[in-house]
Amino acid sequence: MEYHLKTPLKKEDIEKLNAGDIVYLSGEILTARDEAHARILEMGEKKEELPFFLEGAVIYHCGPLMRKTENGGWKVVSAGPTTSGRMSKMTPPLLKAHQVRAIIGKGGMKDVVDALKNGSVYLAYTGGCAALAAELIKEVKAVHWLDLGMPEAVWVLRVEEFGPLIVGIDTKGKDIFAEVREKAQKQLEKQG
């Protein structure tokens, strides 16, 4: 199935998605990778308020390459997904604290299936397709935590028909990456 969804995402938008479906997303997404995840969790522990809103939000595992425009704004040069596996451990506590509806990344995640069952999905975007992504990002709306460096900052982006995104892990616990890994492991044992 192919879906065209708009943010903010509702729980029912997400629950109808099945692993393997193709999604195109329009609206607002926030980039966050290693350092931003660590800071979100750290601020949560200290009960500090985040400078952005994560309820119903879409997190994009991405460290973009940006260019400063002459009027002081920013333009996306290249913005493909980064390896989601690095955020695997930090994701369940983050989803517990904030009702993020979708996580976009590449390569899949480990041990997040249960955390996603509360109405969130993992969407796989083609790794390395940064020029294509940049074309689908229409505006840089804001940037937070630039002190973390360009790749690690939180960039708020407006996207149009962002995709193709493959539903990698759905709300029912089906995980394409885990299935593929399991099959590959079996094949490896057979060959070894």
Added chain:
Amino acid sequence: MYSSRIWAARYLNIKNKKAPWNLSHKTLTVYPVQDIYSCLPFVLKNSFLPYNGDLLSTKISRENFIRSIADLLRKAEIELPDDVVNALRKAEAAEENQVAKSQLQAILKNLEIAKKYRVPMCQDTGIMIFFAEIGSEFQPGFDLEAAIREAVVLATVEIPLRPNAVDPLTRKNSGNNLGVGIPDIHWKIVPGNQLKITAAPKGAGSENMSVLRMFNPTETGSIKNFVLETVVNAGGMPCPPLTIGVGIGGSFDAAARLAKEALLEPLDVPMEGLEREIFEAVNALGIGCMGLGGSTTALAVRVKTAHCHTASLPVAVNIQCWANRHASVVFGGDE
């Protein structure tokens, strides 16, 4: 003609007028990211010379050399070599898994867009790695390494490149893709009067999945399984379809170098023996493009060997994502 030193001095607020690439490793100074990007409009207006496609220079001046290396990086970041593009096209045509096919189509579309708008194909523009083959009779008349460092700074601003070089412990970003040991330049002295430089910017996603193991000398039969294990553990993380470089022999560090050099080998030369055996086994794993399943886990396996100690068997597996970026330029020659 532009002078990169002038804009650097003017726009990087360098009080002692010493450009960052003149600093030795020990005194490497860190400039904030914002500074280097604020000079971009100036550089684009005043010093942008479009890449003219002619990478063979017969005359070499320091200024031309820096221009050529910056252009070489631009080419490597924006366009894949023909053999890699052809391998991706072939994989897309042969793939029967529809999800995997959609991913391969996205990759091919991405390459078109990168070429059309002259932007890097991937936001991870990599760490700067160069392989240089210098003819023993080649005489540049200037410090080649310093000039390459200058070209990296220029390319970082012009293309632009993502500043990726950080201190390994403090994780502080240098902001200009320079650092201790970066760019990583491998020099090889060869006969002749030419200098060939290959730029191979390497992203972290695939590099992080690479492995080296010191086997017992009697374990040659385990090499194939070691590669397969590495590929299975990596799954979709290194952005398959992969090029897999395998270095066998040498020493601990030489094996890793062989594996990296293997990634530069042309993909359109047929695989034989161990290469083919590993290639077929890897694609039977079903990991597929981006780890979403399918028959295209690897585009090619390239093996390089060197003699090693009778008591050793070093094996290195260097994993390369689909964006097998590299481009070469030759300087000098007969005049």
